[in-house]
Amino acid sequence: MRTTVINAGVPGDGTKVFLEKAEEVLSLSEPPATVILSMGANDCINPHRRIPFAQFRKNFREICKMIPAKGFQLINIIPPVILFDEFVMKYPEMKDAVDDGLEELYLKYVDCVRAVTEEFEIPYLDLFKVFSSVSPLDRAESLTRNKQNCGAYDGIHPTPHGHILIGAMLYEKIKTLNYPQKTILCIGDSLTHGYPLAGMGTVEGDNYPSTLNRLFNEL
Structure with missing residues (x-):
């Protein structure tokens, strides 16, 4: 059976925008299907998407x-x-926000995602803990893009190796949970979209939906 993986990630998306178009996005697939949701960062750190x-x-x-x-x-x-x-x-326009405690506020949003997810007993992949445990974020071997490993400042988006790890861990989780494998709908922000790597928004690039596509259909 071939697995259809759909990359529905949109850079900058947050919960408010998603709720406005949820019916349209979810119509890209039909149950039974697996939905992978990556959301929350933009609600805190994106000046155009921040909400209380x-x-x-x-x-x-x-x-x-x-x-x-x-x-x-x-x-x-x-x-x-x-x-x-x-x-x-x-993003120099965010310096004042960072100086005013954005980092501490971001941790509050991350904790909220984790707490609500656990409250509803939803399986999850904790990228905050996984990426923190691999290596210091400012090193070349970090799974987060930085000046050392990509030649440009970033600090938030995963490297190609980071996306491979995300895809591999999600693949194992879907298999272990025995979740539907005919269709996998990946919803979210730039993490899902794969910004700024090759094949952004597709399943034929360096993003985690592409890794899922390869693991399910090419092994």
Whole structure:
């Protein structure tokens, strides 16, 4: 059986935007199917998508109830750790926000994603913990893009090796859970989209949906 993997990641997406188009996005597949959700970072750190914490928590809870209620099997991705020293070099317009405590606020949003996910007993991949445990974020071997491993400031987006690891871990999780494998719908932000790597928004590039596509269909 061939697995259809759909990359529905959109850079900059947050919970408010997703709720406005949820029916359209979820119509890309039909149950039974597996949905992988990566969301939460932009609600905190994106100046064009930032929303108050209480609203974010309400939105995320609604999403976590809505997707399974429509018959999908859901796996959440906990947002990744951020190297804020590089983040402000890439996005200098965020320096004042970082100086005002954005890093501590981001941890609150990440904790919320994890807490709500556990409350609803949704399986998840904790990227914050996984990426933090591999190596210091500012080293060349980091799974997060940085000046040392890609020649440009970043501090938030995964490297190609990071995406391979994400895809491999999700593959094993789907297999272990015996979740539907005919269709896998990957929803989220730039993490899912694969910014700024080759094949952005497709399943034939350096993003984690592409890794899933290869693992399910080429092995």
